[in-house]
Amino acid sequence: DQQVKQNSPSLSVQEGRISILNCDYTNSMFDYFLWYKKYPAEGPTFLISISSIKDKNEDGRFTVFLNKSAKHLSLHIVPSQPGDSAVYFCAASGDGNNDMRFGAGTRLTVKP
Amino acid sequence: DVKVTQSSRYLVKRTGEKVFLECVQDMDHENMFWYRQDPGLGLRLIYFSYDVKMKEKGDIPEGYSVSREKKERFSLILESASTNQTSMYLCASSLLAGNTGELFFGEGSRLTVL
Numbered sequence: 001d002q003q004v005k006q007n008s009p010s011l012s013v014q015e016g017r018i019s020i021l022n023c024d025y026t027n028s029m030f031d032y033f034l035w036y037k038k039y040p041a042e043g044p045t046f047l048i049s050i051s052s053i054k055d056k057n058e059d060g061r062f063t064v065f066l067n068k069s070a071k072h073l074s075l076h077i078v079p080s081q082p083g084d085s086a087v088y089f090c091a092a093s094g095d096g097n098n099d100m101r102f103g104a105g106t107r108l109t110v111k112p
Numbered sequence: 113d114v115k116v117t118q119s120s121r122y123l124v125k126r127t128g129e130k131v132f133l134e135c136v137q138d139m140d141h142e143n144m145f146w147y148r149q150d151p152g153l154g155l156r157l158i159y160f161s162y163d164v165k166m167k168e169k170g171d172i173p174e175g176y177s178v179s180r181e182k183k184e185r186f187s188l189i190l191e192s193a194s195t196n197q198t199s200m201y202l203c204a205s206s207l208l209a210g211n212t213g214e215l216f217f218g219e220g221s222r223l224t225v226l
Contacts, residue, residue, distance in 0.1 A: 002154075009152065034214065043116070043202055043217030044155070089154060091215075097168060099145070100215060104154035 001055065003027045004092050014111050019077040021106050023090030031094035031102075033065060035075050038087045038105070039084045052094070084102070093112035115139070118203050124180035125225050131190040132219050135203030142207065145169075145215065146178060148198040151177035161186055193225045 002019050013019045021035075035087040036044035036100045050064045050073065052059040063076045077084055090103040119134035137144065143162050147155040147170075152165050157170030159178040175197060181186045186205075190197055198224050204215040 004154075004202075006154070031120045036215075041219070043204075043219050044215075045217070049214065091155075099157050099160050099168070101157070101171075102155035103149070104152055 002101075002104070004071045004090055004103040006090055006106050008106050009104070010107045010109070012111065013080050014110045015082055016079045019075075019080045019084065019110065021075040021077075021088050021090075021108065021109055023072075023075075023103055025092050025101075027101075028071065029094060030092040031110045033064070033066060033073050034091045034093075034100075035062075036089040036091060036102075042088055046055060047088070049056050053061070060084075075088065077108075080108075082110050082112050084108060088108055114207055114220040116216050117201055117203075118221045121181065123221060123223045125193050125223065127194060127225060129193050129225075130219075131193050131223065131225075133188040133190075133201055133203075133223070135186045135218055136184055136187070137186075137203075137205040139185065139205060139207065139217070140217065141205035141216070142183075143205060144180065145204040145206075146186065146188045147202045147204065149202055149220070155202065156161070158188065160212065165208050169178075189193065190223075193223075195225050198225045199223060 034049040035047040037047045038044040066073045089105045089106045095099040116137045145160040146158040161167045161180040177189045203218040
């Protein structure tokens, strides 16, 4: 039972354009959401997060949007760069446990 | 700098062998986690620990056990390895006692069970 879903296994965009990665969740108790980035042969690294009291959080080229009613969040990367090519994982926590649930990941390829 | 270190990057074991995966963090974090990463399934939580000698089952604890005798060290044990445990294993830690802390991951241990 995957509580966090990333339905697009891969995404390819041109350098300089916008990348939009999507994530859906089923557990309404989640109140904190994070995006992690993973390069091959490395562990995931934290990218950006958002609390459920907000609907947008921005950090440089990265913006996360949260739509609580739809249980949906998205990560926007503008402008996309070849170095952004990686697997992006959506994660959620806050259902009363001390753990964190991850989606299956989306592989982003940014073409020069 | 924040550091989570996993003892082995690559291991090859035979079916039925006992396997130990070690993880050490140097950040004095309360929480530690073991995930496995498989294609199409993302990261699935095996076990986590929020204090020394404390452990909680995650989503897929079957076939695994853990040990946390010291705050900085969290071990994952496969009592009798099976081929379906071939995977990438990721250790992580977080500071906050609750569940809103960013996770810091190690580089991963790729286990192959023959």
